Amino acid sequence: MASLLTPVKGKLFIDSTRKSTHALDGAYASLLRGHSLDFDDLRAYEYGDQIRDIDWKATARLGSPVVRRSLATRMHTVLFAVDTGLAMTALAHDEKPKKDLAILSVGVLGLLALRHGDDFCLVSGDSAGVRRREIGRSEAALEHTLRTIDRAVDAASAPSDRDALLSYIARTIARRMIVIVITDDAPVTDETERLLRRLRVQHDVLWITLRDAEPVLESRPSGAGAKARRDVATRWAVPEFLQGDPELAAELHAADAADVAHTEALLRRLEITHVPLAEQDEAVGALLRMLDARSHVRHG
The missing domain is CATH 3.40.50.410 (von Willebrand factor, type A domain)
Incomplete structure (x- = not known):
C-alpha cells in the first residue's frame, strides 16, 4: 500500500x-496551556478545576472565583x-x-x-x-x-x-x-x-x-449519465x-x-x-x- x-x-x-515553517511551529507551540512558572492568564473557575489553581487575590478583587493559568512546558x-x-x-x-x-x-x-x-x-x-x-x-x-x-x-x-x-x-x-x-x-x-x-x-x-x-x-451537471x-x-x-x-x-x-x-x-x-x-x-x-x-x- x-x-x-x-x-x-x-x-x-x-x-x-x-x-x-516558523509560523506553523509557533502556532502549534502556543497551543496548550499547562502548569509551569510562566503566567498566561486568568479565567472564571469551573467545576473540575484544581483548587491549587485558584488565584485568591484576583478572586477577592473580582468577587468570584478565578483560576490562574500558565504556559505549558511539558510534553x-x-x-x-x-x-x-x-x-x-x-x-x-x-x-x-x-x-x-x-x-x-x-x-x-x-x-x-x-x-x-x-x-x-x-x-x-x-x-x-x-x-x-x-x-x-x-x-x-x-x-x-x-x-x-x-x-x-x-x-x-x-x-x-x-x-x-x-x-x-x-x-x-x-x-x-x-x-x-x-x-x-x-x-x-x-x-x-x-x-x-x-x-x-x-x-x-x-x-x-x-x-x-x-x-x-445550483446548475445541472453537464454530460449524460452524471453520477447520482x-x-x-x-x-x-x-x-x-x-x-x-x-x-x-x-x-x-x-x-x-x-x-x-x-x-x-x-x-x-x-x-x-x-x-x-x-x-x-x-x-x-x-x-x-x-x-x-x-x-x-x-x-x-
Missing part, C-alpha cells in the same frame, strides 16, 4: 514555503477523535472523499506534534463501537494511524456517532490532552453540548468540521430532476447556514476553537489559522 503520509508531507511543505499528548462511520464515506465540499480530508488533517497536525516532541493517539469509531489506538511517537506510528482511519472508513457499515466518541473520552481518559475532534457537519445535539462542557474542563478541545458536498447543485448524489446512510438517491433547481438549492443553503451558525455559536460559547474544512487545497492554511486562533484565545 502506498504511503499516506508522503502526500501529507508534500502539502505541508508547499504551504510552509508559501508562509513560514503534550494530542488525541485525535475521528468519526469513521458512514458519514465519513461521503464526498467533501470539493467533491473529493471526505476520508482523505480527515487523513490530511490528522497527518498535518500529527507531523507538527512529532516535530515538537509530543505524543499522539487516536480514538475512532461509529455507532457500532469506539476503538483506541496506543500512543505513538514516530512517523511510522503516524502512518499506521492514518491507515487505521483509512481502513475503518472503507469498511464502515454503521452510522456515525460523534457523541459516542466524546463520551468514551470523557469516561476513560483522565490525563490532560489536546483533543482534536474531526467530524462532519451534522447538527450538534444537547448531548454533544453536555459532553463538551465536561471535556473542556479536563482537556484543551479543538473542533474540525469536514464540510459535505452539496446535495443539490446519494445519501450514504440511507442510500437514497437525490432525483436527477432536482439538480439545477435554484430555489431548492437556496432553501438547502439557508438550512445549512442555520445549522452552521448554531454550531459556531455553541463552540464559541464554550471557547472551543473551530475550523471548517471544505477542500484539501486550502486545508493546511485553515489548520494554521485554527492554531493561530487557539494560541491567542483569552478567557475572561
Whole structure:
C-alpha cells in the first residue's frame, strides 16, 4: 500500500514555503496551556478545576472565583477523535472523499506534534463501537494511524456517532490532552453540548468540521449519465430532476447556514476553537489559522 503520509508531507511543505515553517511551529507551540512558572492568564473557575489553581487575590478583587493559568512546558499528548462511520464515506465540499480530508488533517497536525516532541493517539469509531489506538511517537506510528482511519472508513457499515466518541473520552481518559475532534457537519445535539462542557474542563478541545458536498447543485451537471448524489446512510438517491433547481438549492443553503451558525455559536460559547474544512487545497492554511486562533484565545 502506498504511503499516506508522503502526500501529507508534500502539502505541508508547499504551504510552509508559501508562509513560514516558523509560523506553523509557533502556532502549534502556543497551543496548550499547562502548569509551569510562566503566567498566561486568568479565567472564571469551573467545576473540575484544581483548587491549587485558584488565584485568591484576583478572586477577592473580582468577587468570584478565578483560576490562574500558565504556559505549558511539558510534553503534550494530542488525541485525535475521528468519526469513521458512514458519514465519513461521503464526498467533501470539493467533491473529493471526505476520508482523505480527515487523513490530511490528522497527518498535518500529527507531523507538527512529532516535530515538537509530543505524543499522539487516536480514538475512532461509529455507532457500532469506539476503538483506541496506543500512543505513538514516530512517523511510522503516524502512518499506521492514518491507515487505521483509512481502513475503518472503507469498511464502515454503521452510522456515525460523534457523541459516542466524546463520551468514551470523557469516561476513560483522565490525563490532560489536546483533543482534536474531526467530524462532519451534522447538527450538534444537547448531548454533544453536555459532553463538551465536561471535556473542556479536563482537556484543551479543538473542533474540525469536514464540510459535505452539496446535495443539490445550483446548475445541472453537464454530460449524460452524471453520477447520482446519494445519501450514504440511507442510500437514497437525490432525483436527477432536482439538480439545477435554484430555489431548492437556496432553501438547502439557508438550512445549512442555520445549522452552521448554531454550531459556531455553541463552540464559541464554550471557547472551543473551530475550523471548517471544505477542500484539501486550502486545508493546511485553515489548520494554521485554527492554531493561530487557539494560541491567542483569552478567557475572561
